[in-house]
């Protein structure tokens with residue numbers, strides 16, 4: 001998934017830097033508390049750590065609940081009552097089989113089509129074009145089907161979050177946006193015209209129990225004890241709640257009241273202090289004071305709201321401070337728009353503190 005601040009292409013840098021500092025013999029628990037797409041947590045789960053993951057957004061919880069919370073192959077045994085042919089599908093092939101099945105079902109109107117597609121909004125006061133009619137209808141049909149399977153106990157929690165994660169991850173690739181959901185394009189771009197196909201996400205096996213939360217980190221931090229605390233807060237004023245509001249609504253499917261041209265859901269409780277210039281410094285201070293970890297790592301870049309010196313001052317209060325840097329190509333959310341950037345590359349910092 002293309003996500004603001006995703007660390008997908010920085011995993012190598014993060015891994016190498018972290019392992020230069022920590023004593024692996026003393027570290028079992030890795031906490032990724034601004035988890036986003038879950039790529040960092042997934043990477044460290046594969047390396048054998050026990051993960052604690054958290055994000056304030058529910059679509060992120062769904063992705064992390066699958067990548068980290070699902071450790072064993074999903075059998076979908078109860079679904080056999082509804083789909084007898086599943087009995088003849090090898091257990092390891094059932095995830096792919098079900099994603100192909102979901103891809104094949106017919107669309108039906110629901111909240112996404114009615115509010116975010118041309119057909120559903122044509123007689124409303126605001127017309128929107130976040131998805132093609134075909135894909136909006138399909139998304140509604142799938143979201144409703146997954147929910148009804150769960151309500152009727154045809155799937156368990158692990159299977160439910162797996163199917164939802166596949167839907168969220170897949171549908172994002174068909175959005176008619178420049179990249180984020182703060183605006184839609186005037187006409188359907190080529191990728192948004194393609195028919196929605198549900199991609200089967202991989203399953204990462206593990207013998208450990210991993211914890212996944214969907215909370216404001218400021219409420220959660222005092223309850224977390226870990227060896228490595230990795231913090232990847234928003235760097236600037238762009239709230240994730242507004243930039244990914246359509247994914248949040250597909251995830252929750254809770255019929256929210258929408259406002260404005262972009263059809264924004266109410267997001268007061270998900271407003272992040274880490275995006276607010278006047279609040280971020282205190283928020284980070286409070287977070288670091290409460291952190292209970294042997295090592296703390298914090299990703300940030302040279303164009304973030306906080307300056308490197310401010311972060312150094314905050315972290316140094318906790319122990320021995322240090323920092324790694326890496327040049328990084330900018331997130332291209334607005335490449336089709338007329339934004340003039342200062343530079344194509346930013347400097348990515350990995351600040352750290354070895355806690356006293």
Ligand SMILES: C[S@@+](CC[C@H](N)C(=O)[O-])C[C@H]1O[C@@H](n2cnc3c(N)ncnc32)[C@H](O)[C@@H]1O
Pocket residue numbers: 003004005006007008033034035036037038039040054055056057060215216217218232233234235240241271272273274
């Ligand atoms: C830079 S992104 C993390 C990207 C992630 N490391 C990845 O590679 O996908 C920041 C994340 O912090 C989350 N976030 C912002 N404020 C938060 C808060 N107060 N509590 C928990 N999560 C928050 C956002 O929803 C967003 O997913």
